Amino acid sequence: MLIAEDLLLLLLDDDSGKLTHASYLDTAVGGALLVELALVDALEVVKSPGMWARAKVVATPQPAPADDALAAALATVSEKERTAQDLVGRLGKGRRDQLLERLEERGILRREEDKVLGLFPRRRWPAVDSSHEAAVRRELGDAVVRGATPTERTAGLVAVLSAMGVAHRVLDREGLATGEVRKRAKAIADGDWAAKAVKDSIAAAQAAITATMVASTSAATSGS
Numbered sequence: 634m635l636i637a638e639d640l641l642l643l644l645l646d647d648d649s650g651k652l653t654h655a656s657y658l659d660t661a662v663g664g665a666l667l668v669e670l671a672l673v674d675a676l677e678v679v680k681s682p683g684m685w686a687r688a689k690v691v692a693t694p695q696p697a698p699a700d701d702a703l704a705a706a707l708a709t710v711s712e713k714e715r716t717a718q719d720l721v722g723r724l725g726k727g728r729r730d731q732l733l734e735r736l737e738e739r740g741i742l743r744r745e746e747d748k749v750l751g752l753f754p755r756r757r758w759p760a761v762d763s764s765h766e767a768a769v770r771r772e773l774g775d776a777v778v779r780g781a782t783p784t785e786r787t788a789g790l791v792a793v794l795s796a797m798g799v800a801h802r803v804l805d806r807e808g809l810a811t812g813e814v815r816k817r818a819k820a821i822a823d824g825d826w827a828a829k830a831v832k833d834s835i836a837a838a839q840a841a842i843t844a845t846m847v848a849s850t851s852a853a854t855s856g857s
Contacts, residue, residue, distance in 0.1 A: 637665035650757030663725025664842040671834035689714035717837035792822035796839035
């Protein structure tokens, strides 16, 4: 299972099959793929020499991942140097349905299709088997709420959730205030749980997710 797939499960309503945060979801999926590639040392951030130039993400000489979706993401990163903000959009575009279909093939989700008002096609993905999602939520709760040391993979997922600002929405907070959950999630994302090169790449992915969300919100506000 990819971090991006776990993210989708966390943001799906198990009963209705409706995804939350749909406006930012492609960006978040792209960021999750970027984080996963960082965790397997498949990319690195290269600082640009100019004062105003932004750092670029480049692929490292690693074998292609066995997972098809991750291999396709790495192929995009390998095309040329790009900023993390450019990459999260490219990596996430069109990937959501592919990952949801994989979860359907595994028997975790069920596809439902109908039409709103008899005109507009709608697809939803209610849960069939929630055992994996429950395990992911337990691991997140152990790390964020109960203070256990997270694995790199759990910390990477927390980093994505923190960048999206939704950690408090997908966890049983067990009485913790929203602000405290956000604070703990950010502390995990910023912590010393990975090598510097990996953390630099993940920090770039986080910044890219947040920047894209802010830009989308600003555009929607100015257009309303």
